Amino acid sequence: MGEAIVITSGKGGVGKTTSSANLGTALALQGKKVCLVDTDIGLRNLDVILGLENRIIYDLVDVIEGRCRIQQALVKDKRFEDRLFLLPAAQTTDKNAVTPEQMKDLITELKRDYDYILIDCPAGIEQGYKNAVAGADRAIVVTTPEISAVRDADRIIGLLEQEDIEPPKLIINRIRRNLINSGDTLDVNDITSHLSIDLLGIVLDDENVISSSNRGEPVVMDPNNPAALGYRNIARRILGESVPLMSVDTGKPGFFSKLKLLFTK
């Protein structure tokens, strides 16, 4: 019996879909059997980021309305043998085509065959959000170090805490070292103390995330990329390993750290 994890944020554009694609890929790289479910009906993207767009035949709404079996709608990612699958969202209808009960049944069925089901949630707190959360056992909240994203994360955490699921965990995405070091943006501590939930991991901002998404291959497949490392660490934490948090500092050592270095030598 697998575990269903919803990836949500409230605000749009913080990297839910990118995180879903990368975490799914990272878990598959770790040898787990993963199914990604795109619940952003009407505005699907996950298929594009995974490079599976032209292999979609049936979608989530087709399954729910009984036009096909689940197995027919699942798109296999050939790069990972039999470990990574995508259940794409429909593009021709909207979020009201599905009810939370139907979603719950669907996810329960998928949990029988997969170790992890990652549910990519649409932005907002309306029907699409309710559908995405309905079948989940755990939740991951994605935010960026911007005040607007943190506010929306706060709202969504409040809503998630009312659901019958484990307390949500946090991913801080698109961290820019230079802005944090200059103190021009919220740092990791500010955000975690404001939201007061467990931090699952941080992901540094990197241009390659965009370029590799455009090519249809999640950045996590490149082991040398700093953002990929963040996603790989998060995947290992999801699997229960304890991985230390990567440091945000890169800059030159300050006076005190030099002094400390002098004494520890």
Place this chain on the structure above:
Amino acid sequence: MSKQQVVTIKGTKDGLILRLDDQCAYSDLLEELGKKAQDPGLEGAVEVQIHTGSRYCSDQAAKEIIQIVQSAGHLRVSKIQSDVITMEECNQRVQERQSETYIGIVRSGQEVRAKGDLVVIGDVNPNGHVSAAGSIYILGRLKGKAHAGNAGNREAVIAASWLEATHLMIADQMETMTDELAILSEHPEMECAYLHTNGVIAIDRLQDLRLLRPGLSTFKGGC
């Protein structure tokens, strides 16, 4: 009709007290009251207190009594006092005196309401809303909206370990926290907001609360 007096008049230095019999019929009482009020023996403008004893007086009845007493022109009712209240009123009063405790974070979009005082153990995040008929005490950061005395209690206060609210409301007054006030809260000092006698919301050190609102303390005894 019995000749027993159903309305007794007693004079005090603060005015007259009309004691109404609580055993007779209400209609008899009104009739007698009418006669007494028109009594030419009473002269000049006088303040009157009415004691109804163990008779329950609905709002409607109280209005009727006041109207009859004041119809004579020279009497003014300052208060009506009764020894009995309904269960409903009693429960409401008990609730208003009670303190409710909320443990957890009041997050954006959430609202916590209390009928009496409210104690929040945890933060109130921006766009979170706490509201109480009594006072609000927060063990944590108040970064959202707080409304104390939402039923009109102007004595209510808002106290927090870190008072960084966006909006403070007490009774019908509202204060949005300006940058100027934010500078005040940079000092890590516990603060409380209260309604100043000049009608605006003021913020002071929490230590001053016992001087500002001595009535809030319900602690009895000690040394």
